[in-house]
Amino acid sequence: MSTEDRLREIAGDAGISVWVHAERLDGPPGSITLGGDHPVAIASLYKLPLAVAWADRVAAGELDPWERLTLSAGRVPGPTGIAMLLDDVSISMRDAVRLMIAVSDNAAGDAILARTGTAWLREWLATHGLHDTSVLRGSADTLRLVQRDTGASSTALAERALADVEHDVLTSQYDAALASSSTASDLCAVLALLWSRRHPAHAVVRDALAHQAWRHRVGSGFPHDDVAIHGKTGTLGRLRHEAAVVTFPGELPVAVAVLTRSARAERHLPRVDAAIGELARTAVHPLRLAVSRAPAPGSRPARGRSQSRG
Amino acid sequence: MDLLRHLRFFVAVAEARHFGQAAVSLGMSQPPLSQGIQRLERELGVRLFDRDARGVRITAAGSALLPRAESMLEEAAELRAHAGRWTEPDEIRIGFAADLESQVPALVARLRHAGFTVAPTVDGSVPLADCVRDGQLDLAVLRHPIVVDGTRPREVRTLATRLEAPRGYGFDDWARIDLPVVVPPRRHHPAAHDQLVDSLRRAGHSGAVIEEADPVARAAYVAAGRAVRLSVGDAVGGSGASVIPLRVRVVLPVPADRRPHVDLERCAVALEAGL
Known part of the structure; x- marks a missing residue:
């Protein structure tokens, strides 16, 4: 069975539509894709290109990572980070970036987006050839639209409306044309950019990805304490995503993006989270390559693990 | 001359190697069959059969022309079959989720009573959804929740x-x-x-x-x-x-006008009324 067929089979078994892309970030080029160029609404994954663009802007000397941000009470609510706190918070910009990545803090995300600028971010995406990626708005505005679409009186009730098992409740924020969107392959390209940068601001972002609070999606496919997962999830209703860099010790890093949309509406679907892990493992596995086996520049390409294992 | 009719004579005689038996298989008497073969030989300008006291033998020219005659008759049959599909515009191919069990015959009977001609298929919802996407079904009642990409889904219904x-x-x-x-x-x-x-x-x-x-x-x-x-x-x-409860929904194919002469919307409404 081909890798693509196996990916389809896992998706069918989990009751999800999937878009997957994986590529080696070093050594001989190699990639696996299943609908990797299909635009998908990305929910909180907008914070990933935002963090990389922020670090580029810091590296260019245009932003000060130690600038103090004041996030006052009444900001966007959320389940984690500053968004779940009650009072005014003052924080350095780089720490806000770390919370935005490590716990997908909505309040920090909106503050960083406001400070980096949507217009600047759009230009950054275009400059780096990420033509299938668009960040239209932050978390507060997205949740407001979901609330409007579902007719709910609060964002919490809007989330509950999306989880209705009796009816097929939809929102414009599931639609790649109307929401912040990207492709699995563009998200891997964002990770490749981040892995190519050497400024301390980029190290801050990479470190935050390594400290992501959740390992139930891509991480569940790699239950090995010595395998590094640098990941960022995105979740909204039936959308469950993660983009990550998987690094086995002594091997070249592999970027993988798994974007899913489930048939079931429930908020907690551990089977789907586990399927994301299995999809990631299935896509990453053929791309694994030991560092020592990578060819020196200009030499003959080494044989990949997939070939040696049949 | 009616070429197809005469080619049918040719093929029948070639198969039977006997005018009498060929005439029986064609449901006619022998003299008009013999005259028909002679007319065809004149029309084509070649001798198809040698007839003598021992019986009927196909000529070299007859052997060479026989496959073409057979394929022309097959083509003609296919043309008729294809035309037949267009003369039965009211047959609707409907997939029913196997979970509906004894409800399926009741639903089919209800649709028939409402004037629809139904070709039913009973299977799992996932294979049925694939058939709707491939255009092999005009309509399906699927168990919710299911991936409905590539179909036009209608409202979810809850069945006790x-x-x-x-x-x-x-x-x-x-x-x-x-x-x-x-x-x-x-x-x-x-x-x-x-x-x-x-x-x-x-x-x-x-x-x-x-x-x-x-x-x-x-x-x-x-x-x-x-x-x-x-x-x-x-x-x-x-x-x-x-x-x-069992939750189901009717899904239709995209584009909507795959079979423009079939009123799928009206059938979907009638189907939902029975759920």
């Missing part, structure tokens, strides 16, 4: 289910039921299967299931006292507190 269990168990007794639930195979629809198992556990049942494709075998498990099952129909007891 009945618990078939040994006497003494009601719908609120899931925690007391220590028998497994016999269900259609998970591969019919993994997401709905998993959702049912989650619901059973939520209600206090162990979530143990037996997967069985044949509805008669499912009924037999229950009759033997080895399992309980949920079947579509009015809930017994009427409490409804822990009822696990």
Whole structure:
């Protein structure tokens, strides 16, 4: 069975539509894709290109990572980070970036987006050839639209409306044309950019990805304490995503993006989270390559693990 | 001349190697068949058969022309069959989720009564959804929740289910039921299967299931006292507190005008009225 067929089979078994892309970030080029160029609404994954663009802007000397941000009470609510706190918070910009990545803090995300600028971010995406990626708005505005679409009186009730098992409740924020969107392959390209940068601001972002609070999606496919997962999830209703860099010790890093949309509406679907892990493992596995086996520049390409294992 | 009719004579005589038998197979008498073959030979300008006291032998020219004559007759038959599909515009190919069990014949009868000619298919929801996407079905009633990409889904409908269990168990007794639930195979629809198992556990049942494709075998498990099952129909007891309903939806193919002469929307409405 081909890798693509196996990916389809896992998706069918989990009751999800999937878009997957994986590529080696070093050594001989190699990639696996299943609908990797299909635009998908990305929910909180907008914070990933935002963090990389922020670090580029810091590296260019245009932003000060130690600038103090004041996030006052009444900001966007959320389940984690500053968004779940009650009072005014003052924080350095780089720490806000770390919370935005490590716990997908909505309040920090909106503050960083406001400070980096949507217009600047759009230009950054275009400059780096990420033509299938668009960040239209932050978390507060997205949740407001979901609330409007579902007719709910609060964002919490809007989330509950999306989880209705009796009816097929939809929102414009599931639609790649109307929401912040990207492709699995563009998200891997964002990770490749981040892995190519050497400024301390980029190290801050990479470190935050390594400290992501959740390992139930891509991480569940790699239950090995010595395998590094640098990941960022995105979740909204039936959308469950993660983009990550998987690094086995002594091997070249592999970027993988798994974007899913489930048939079931429930908020907690551990089977789907586990399927994301299995999809990631299935896509990453053929791309694994030991560092020592990578060819020196200009030499003959080494044989990949997939070939040696049949 | 009617070329196809005369080619049919040619092929019949070539097969029978005997004018009398060929005439019988064509349902005619021998003299007009012989005259017909002579007319065809004049028309084509070649001799097709040698006739002598020992019988009929096909000539070299006849052997060479025979395959072409046969393929022309086959083509003509295909043309007619194809035209026939266009003269039966009211046949609607409908897929029914196997979970609907005994509701399927009732729904088909209802549609027939409403004037629709139905070609029914009963299968798992996931394979049926693929058939709708491929244009092999005009309509399907699928179990919700299902991936509906590439189809036009209609509203989700909730159908009451009945618990078939040994006497003494009601719908609120899931925690007391220590028998497994016999269900259609998970591969019919993994997401709905998993959702049912989650619901059973939520209600206090162990979530143990037996997967069985044949509805008669499912009924037999229950009759033997080895399992309980949920079947579509009015809930017994009427409490409804822990009822696990069956949710379905009608899906149509995209584009809508795949068979413009069939009113799929009207059929979908009639189908939903019966659910």
